[in-house]
Amino acid sequence: MATSLPRVLTALVVSLVAAAGAACAPGTSSGARTPSTGQSSSGQASSGQASSGSAAAPGQATQLLNELTVRPEGSMSGYSRERFPHWKTVEGKCDTREAVLKRDGRNVRTDDNCKATAGEWTSPYDGETWTNAADVDIDHMVPLANAWRSGAADWTDEQRQKFANDLDHHQLFAVTDNVNQAKGDQGPESWKPPLTTYWCTYAGYWIEVKHAYRLSVNDKEKAALLEMLGHC
Structure with missing residues (x-):
């Protein structure tokens, strides 16, 4: 169901990536958990897609x-x-989750079944870095249930599968597990990333995904996104 990105959307994504790291600085978190013993460091931008900085435009x-x-x-x-x-399986024995772990991590090593056995993953939502893949969830930028309520209920199962495994848009991110669980299926009107410096980027990616899939927004959601873009 996803449409090709219009030129203005491509420009937005380029501008987000060009500002990488600027919005992921530590120190503005509003309550992420204390990292487990699997943590190696915190506050450094990930080298993968999920580290892209705040919107320049x-x-x-x-x-x-x-x-x-x-x-x-x-x-x-x-x-x-x-x-x-x-x-779903995307290459060899690797499924979408494993593909995102490899993309968003640093020095990721996998076993014969493509399971991550080592690496570092920096969560863009709270700035924490983890060395145990068990501490990392793969978050859907626009949650599945949120998409259902904003148009995906009318899709085919094939279209919903494409959305749930989308590696082409900014839809899948390796993040701290309990931050993802706290987000649940909430939109930005009721949940925002702990790092306020990531709000601009988060809003830009949320809008990108909803625009690509022609999903709707509600009044409060739109107001929250405009507020978050004010942090750019």
Whole structure:
């Protein structure tokens, strides 16, 4: 169901990547957990897609946001995670989760089944770096249930599978596990990353995904995204 990115969306993504690291500096976290013994360090930007910095051109993101349909969220009737088949095999024995761990990590080593056995993963949401893959979840930027309520309920299972395994847009990120769990299926009107310096980037990526999949936003969600773009 994803459409090709318009030129203005491509420009937004380029500007986000060009500012890498600027928005992921430590020191502005609002309550991430104390890292486990698997942690090696914190506050350094990841080398993968998830480390991309804050938007240099919030006006472009605002333009894309204004193109989204604004309407109340739909119901959860009929929803289950199984309606979004995820972690499909993408190459050899590697599934989508393992592909993201390899992409977003540093010095990642895997076993014969493509399971990560070593590496470093810096969560862009809270700035913490982990050396145990068990401390890392793969977050859907736009959660599956949120997508269901904003248009994905009308998709085919094949379209939902594409969304749940999307490696082409800024939809999948390796993040601290309990930060991902705290986010759940909430939109930015009720949950924002602990690192306020990441708010601009987060809003830009959220808008990118919703625009690419023609998903709607609600009034409070749109207002929250505009507020977050104010941190650019």
